């Protein structure tokens with residue numbers, strides 16, 4: 106199982122050590138700048154803007170780590186609350202209506218000011234007197250707000266799930282923790298989805314308006330029945346599964362599409378998990394419950410509406426941005442979509458003369474999904490507890506932008522942090538769509554005494570790598586276990602004690618995903634698990650094993666894995682195809698189990714090859730399977 110590394114860059118890279126040193130730019134600013142130098146990858150003086158959510162998955166991993174370190178520094182600084190706890194009580198500004206129980210809890214800890222409907226300027230002029238700000242979806246917490254806070258604002262609490270109205274990047278840069286309340290409004294949102302579904306099926310809103318306009322239109326408002334109809338739940342998470350449960354009670358046949366939901370959770374509710382196309386082409390009603398991510402942005406568009414059953418009815422209680430609203434108007438006009446019931450819009454509030462809002466077959470509500478007394482009391486308590494905890498400097502289970510690890514541990518673990526996230530990101534891409542991930546095992550080989558090796562950050566980064574490409578969750582040290590649990594993901598860890606230099610905290614990290622199918626069978630180890638392993642070599646994370654194959658490829662750029670018949674000339678053939686398409690190869694490594702039988706080739710590429718190039722690679726006769734992986 107020997108591995109051969111072939112790269113012109115290898116020597117350069119392996120001879121240079123990654124230098125890493127956090128430095129404060131100026132003593133009177135809360136923003137931290139880190140310098141990072143490595144001549145072969147020309148990264149010097151990186152100024153950080155940290156935000157896990159906004160990370161382009163293909164952005165520099167080094168800057169990810171810098172962001173992580175910077176976040177930890179800023180957060181530990183911002184949560185060093187001697188100043189708050191000592192002299193005066195903290196001031197909490199509540200800018201939107203919040204349940205009384207939450208307000209009471211806040212009042213028991215600090216000074217609470219409820220100022221609703223502030224203009225952006227008013228918010229900016231008030232914020233420098235506040236240690237915490239609590240908002241819902243109606244307050245835009247922009248970069249200007251963080252700038253105007255002049256370093257005093259320590260925590261923003263979002264009383265709800267979606268945090269798209271908070272500039273997370275700016276929050277992190279300014280050392281401000283952001284927490285949300287992800288569970289208390291689930292039932293309310295699900296009930297609102299069902300209310301919209303039933304109200305739409307029976308034209309309740311239109312009929313009500315017509316009577317109030319002096320009409321009595323019994324023939325016009327004949328509805329459709331729900332019993333026996335097929336409902337497709339798009340996004341089978343917290344809200345989606347509660348909608349499914351309720352729709353079953355209405356006698357509906359419920360199917361769901363969620364590439365990452367465990368099939369047994371769906372089965373337990375009598376729901377079949379199906380492909381996207383199958384869901385939308387067979388459903389009479391389609392209810393949207395997926396997060397707004399780059400993958401789901403405008404996923405309902407002309408092309409997808411065209412695949413739907415004629416006369417389909419759509420409900421959206423998730424986020425307006427998952428629908429191309431102009432395309433929905435066209436689909437309503439040509440009869441593909443019979444009716445739509447919408448609680449959320451790409452712009453809120455939508456313009457008064459919006460064609461969509463004014464369409465006679467559309468029912469709208471002003472983002473009321475979370476608006477029940479019960480949910481608002483629950484959300485208020487959930488967010489008040491999170492904000493008070495953060496102001497006391499405690500770890501928060503619902504923090505969305507802040508790992509909390511001492512800087513000295515972070516700097517030692519920095520390259521392993523990159524490795525861990527990359528391995529998670531790689532492993533999840535090897536899973537065949539449709540097989541829900543439930544069980545992940547991480548094996549660390551280390552000479553350190555387990556008690557002196559804190560792997561929480563690494564586990565968090567593996568979780569981040571696995572979950573973030575498939576959801577809008579923001580994973581960090583604080584919320585990783587919480588989010589994994591919520592998503593039904595079990596992550597177990599094993600430490601294998603080895604005899605090596607205790608200077609290196611870890612020799613290797615192996616990530617195994619069990620009970621799933623792989624889109625690249627060669628990544629399966631003997632026990633049928635997807636298994637990949639990596640090491641840090643001279644500060645650079647490397648992939649060192651895929652299934653039973655040893656390889657050695659630096660985890661930068663993108664990766665192509667090919668399994669082929671082990672024979673001469675393969676490297677040249679694939680290299681030529683990539684070269685002809687102007688795709689730069691950074692590394693190549695070949696591993697094999699037995700000479701002249703099967704080999705695995707790992708190719709690092711700077712650019713993403715186009716479909717045609719990948720097709721040509723697949724057509725090389727000795728190549729038995731291959732996969733392109735986005736690092």
Ligand SMILES: NC(=O)C1=CN([C@@H]2O[C@H](COP(=O)(O)OP(=O)(O)OC[C@H]3O[C@@H](n4cnc5c(N)ncnc54)[C@H](O)[C@@H]3O)[C@@H](O)[C@H]2O)C=CC1
Pocket residue numbers: 266267287290291294339340341342343344345362363364365366394395396397400401422423424448449472473474475476575576577
């Ligand atoms: N209208 C309102 O007032 C409210 C709206 N919401 C919104 O509802 C949505 C769902 O919230 P939760 O259920 O709490 O979140 P969740 O994270 O529990 O569920 C989201 C599900 O979508 C799945 N998913 C990810 N990518 C997908 C894709 N491409 N196709 C299909 N499914 C995909 C995930 O695997 C996950 O299971 C969010 O967008 C949230 O912001 C939530 C509460 C109130």
Ligand SMILES: O=C(O)C(=O)COP(=O)(O)O
Pocket residue numbers: 241242243264265266267268290472473474475476
């Ligand atoms: O929790 C969410 O994601 C929501 O969309 C609820 O928004 P709201 O707090 O009612 O403005």
